Amino acid sequence: MKQGRRSFRDPFDIQTPPGAEGWESMYPSYLQFGGELAERDKQKLWFFDQMHNPEPLYPFDLMMPESWLVSLNQYTTRVWNLPTALGIEHRIVNGYLYLSPNVIDDPAMIAEREPVFLERARHYFEHWDEIYANWVAKATDCIERLKAIRFEPLPDREPTETVLQARGTTTAFDLLTTYSRYLENMHEMAYYHFEMLNLAYGAYLTFLEFCKGHFPAITDDLVARMVAGIDVILYRPDAELRRLAARAVELGVGDALKSGAAPDVVAGELQASAAGRQWLDELEAVKDPWFYYSTGSGYCHAKRAWIDDLRPPFAALADYVRRVERGDDLSRPLEALRAERERIAAGYRDLLDDEDAAVFDSLLALSRQVFPFVENHNFYVEHWHHSIFFNKARELGAVLVAAGLLDTDDDIFFLHRYEVYRVLYEAEARWALGVPTRSEYIWRAEVARRRRIHSALEKWNPPPALGVPPETVTEPITVTLFGINSDTIDRWLAAEDSDGLDDSFGGLAVSPGVAEGVARVVRQVEELDELRDGEILVCPLTAPSWSIVFARIVAAVSDGGGIMSHAAIVSREYGLPAVAATGIGTQVVHTGDRLRVDGNTGLVTILERAGVAAAGAVGA
């Protein structure tokens, strides 16, 4: 299929965007391209992690990729000893995260790792349900310990108890040790995140490949529908909104929710009546945990959760109330969905010869057994835990503002987590001294400089990949989660050749159907207000919590994401055609362009450019 060896841009030839000079100082050197490894790094494929980090990394948020750099890769390399894979490397280019998988091709090394891997992985598969039940307990406990962590401003003077109890250490010392526990908590959750994920994706991928071997035309979406759970935790936040909308209509307070006013105005109005207060109580009751639901991927502090910003859930509530009043039944038809899932599976199974059907059945059964972990870990880790984690960082930011070292709570996100140690130490020193120190000037100036650099980096368009692609990509996480395979790479290469001027581009077909409409390019959740009914959403990543959007759009196109990304799952739920992992959608499409989105083939066609008169109608 490939003629010769084509490659992407050399990662060592990337220019710094104007105004972003010095960006390297915001990130650790070990995550940057450097001369020592130049010859090696130039020969590898580096793909942009659009899915988790569509924007330039904030130094504090780098905790997330750095955690999985350690936890996921330890599982691959040292725990499971995957015979053909080593860790996935990270590099930061102009503030954006690039990833590169590593394969083992030395037969001796593969043979040496294989028995270790088989014994260990088999243990997990054979005890899956028990291990998963224990996993839920560990994850929940980790979240509870994170919730219990408090960062409070240093008092004017040490409390009397320190003396009366003869503690010896002070609240400033506590601040440092609490911060340490806080980081350890995040690191611990990162291990749980990847404890079962490799194996679960492996089970799914095996079933997917089996299906594609027998049914080359089967779409990833159909395989996902056979495997995916019907009543999984990831749907709960939206289900709670639907239920609350129905309750509001029952209680006669739907009008307040429909008003479209700001959430605090709506709440104020509801407070005025007994029924309204009743509804607000019911809202409070579901917030923990269901509103710990990020509007992004859970990897960036700037994407707030519902618990922090009620606008997205209230916008959805307004829409749901209208639908309840129209007489729509908003509850998900679980029985019908289950029946549909079984019908699809039986349909494919019945087309197979007996021996193949037996394998199909056993692979499907095991995929379904492991899949609740894939779906549910997303809520526990990325939504619930990470949302709390970022809010605790803000709490700590407020401590540093109170200590006089930073200007705003959010300044902390411009500091790497280990720099925060230094700042905390200097805050402790300032508190100890009781006189001005240079710290108050140094860190403020540094944050201001980094804010300028970060906004310059935001204007840069990161290419989907750099370096030299390998012959094939088979590593399960890369294939299943990131949607990177030989086809993706060919598409990106083709797009690079055409400078994105082509009138069509491809991606992964993640939700079936074909739709035409006007494009709305949305990069931030705040821009969703501009979206009109019937438009096609073009975004870096369709986050599931943009639920209100899915009821109004006719199709979704995302730069990142794979078939099992959060985006794909929700698009299928809403029955929208969706194409993911285009790499370039938000760069080549402009709001107002007329698009055709083919969720069966993954092809997105720009039918007409915004502002260009129609040259000829295109047949449907």
Add this chain to the structure above:
Amino acid sequence: MTSLHLRVPAGVAPDRGYVVATESCLPQHLGDAGGKAVGLGALLRAGQRVPSSFVVTVAAYRDYVASGARELSPAMRKAIGQGYSALCEQRGAEITVAVRSSATVEDSTEASCAGQFRTFLGAAGVGEVLEQVEQCWLAAVEPQVSSYRAGRHIEAADDGVAVIVQELVDARAAGVMFTQHPRTGDRSLIVIESSYGLGEAVVGGEITPDLFEVNRITRRIHDSRAGVKAFEHRLTPDGRSVRTLPVDHERRQAWSISEEHVMALLALAGELEAGLGRGLDVEWAIGTTAGAEGEEALYALQVRPITTGPRRPPAASPNLAAVDHILGRLAGQRPGTGAR
């Protein structure tokens, strides 16, 4: 030599077994009635809507060849004439028919010679029918057909051609359907090629047909591509012959059949596979039967096993537990092969 114990059509004298009823043609009659007749017989027994027809057997062809291939004997004329009259009596009018070779080798899976034999569309009246049957016989003895067969190593003893005389459907659209993907062997897809008018435009590769790939599980159109239908073969207004008409620009690029028709074909594929087994190549038409003012309907005209060799994935190992398959995959083996 195979013996023939087939039921003759009502009203036809069982004279030397020259003519038999299509529904009585079973697979073991391949050598007497040819593959098309066997396929049609199966369609009829499966209760499908098929235009009425009768079969002129290989015995008639052999006697014709033995006589020096000069003229039809009175017994042949009588038997074929009675077969045609019986069809006309069913309709209460003189009907227009298609006259097609039904070769004993044509539909075998070893050698797909589809299109190598003769088809005449639009014979009306006993005289034309007799003439076209004779033309089919003459085509069968032509040298290029013989050499084609020799190249495929088909025994001369299997030679012989039957002829099907079948009522012509006044087709608005027609084409072929494969009940699994002919190239990939994907059983979840049916593939339909369709164009305006009689199916010969599609079967003979004369135009670029519309293409539909339909997922039989979701019942959705998986892929479709409008063809370029430059012309169509239609019955003349008097219904007695077929002429070729240009297709105007607008219709050329429009779909030749509707989504409802596609779904009807999907249903037909399921019924046919249930009765006849997997992997079928079906000729179909949507239209009215000639000479009658009947309702438009979907007709199956022909069915045969798909003759191309589809790629199949390597057989799975049913003795391995799911865990072993998955561990093998994670250990870096390519699916199904055990190799890296």
